[in-house]
Amino acid sequence: MESPSASPWVFLYTLANRFEADVLSDVLEKNGVPYLVRSFVETAYDGLFVPQRGWGQILVPAEFLSTARKLVASVLESLTSPKLYESVEELDPSLWDQLARRDPQNVCRRAAVTWNAAHQSYRIPFLAGAFTCVPAQKTILPEQGLVWPMVDFQTGLVLLHYLLEAQDLPLSGRWISEKDIPSGHQFFTGPHALPLDALVRHVADAPHRLAETSKALGGVPVPSADMGFVFVVLPRVPVQCLYWHGDGEFPPSLSIRFDATIAKHLPALDTIWALVNVFVRHWTAALKQA
Structure with a gap:
């Protein structure tokens, strides 16, 4: 979101990762604060600058700096516990909605998983164990055989995207x-x-x-x-x-x-x-x- 004013751009906040960039950009936009996201990852020097400077920066027009700082402080305080994107409940609801609308037979064929019609759930093999995914309840449960039986944000993200996007393709062997x-x-x-x-x-x-x-x-x-x-x-x-x-x-x-x-x-x-x-x-x- 670019500024319509002639006010100079000033530094607001150092971003730790892309998820943080998305959250802070969203709150600034919703509150009418123009901003620019400068990502070091997108530069040819990301390997040098990212460890020292973070993932990137947010800039805002000088006239909006005070308001933007208050908004960022409020967001960061609300994210202190639990931390940003740690809970499976933070998954995009549209992922669950898309999965609920899919034909289970099609999902099973593409992803090589199984569907339990009685429980309306998918069984997704994962390493030596498996997860059970119940789209209607927006729930993912670990089964026996998993050495780390936790379902966090990244686990849910991977499993839902896999069910939605996997293709019925043979391995390349490469x-x-x-x-x-x-x-x-x-x-x-x-x-x-x-x-x-x-x-x-x-x-x-x-x-x-x-x-x-x-x-x-x-x-x-x-x-x-x-x-x-x-x-x-x-x-x-x-x-x-x-x-x-x-x-x-x-x-x-x-x-x-x-x-x-x-x-x-x-x-x-x-x-x-x-x-x-x-x-x-x-x-x-x-x-x-x-």
Whole structure:
């Protein structure tokens, strides 16, 4: 929303992520405050600036600064507990509405899930367990077999988008990195870099724990890197994890590969990023339980 006045643009707030940008932009617009969002992620220097300056900034005309500060302070205070986008109840209601209108047979064919007509629910396999999704009740429940039986915002986001967007396609058999996904080279940096460092730190002194915990997640060993595993995170979304022990010159490292069809099933890069976050939480939980 651009300013119709000649007042100079001034800094208002440093944004931590895109979700925060969307929320604050919405409240400013609803209150008639012109604004500009300057995202560092969209620049050629995002890898340098994002860690130091945040995801981006909001600017407003100088004459609106006082009003805008009060609006932002009010929003941030209301988000203190619970934090922004942590609860499954914060999911866009339109996602539930779209799913409720879909033909269950069509959803099951595309997403390779099952429909329980008696309970009006979908069963969605996830790693070694499953989730139950009840569209009419706007509810997602964990089933047995999940090492991290929590349903947060990102879990719900991934599952609903998967049910709505997955395609009835065979796997390509070609593994790609997140940077090979269309627009992934720009997106998966800074705050959207895949959160794999914590996993590496968990197993740096005992890498055999990766092999042990992969079984709890349904992982199948593959002859790649120093250790490799393939996990069926969702029925049409396998993920390959490759681990290198490192040596005197290079530290231990972990990378993730996706089947080249990933963008067909989860077209939004945000959703793929959320998928990896949820997967990492499950693997971290498995490591802690081992």
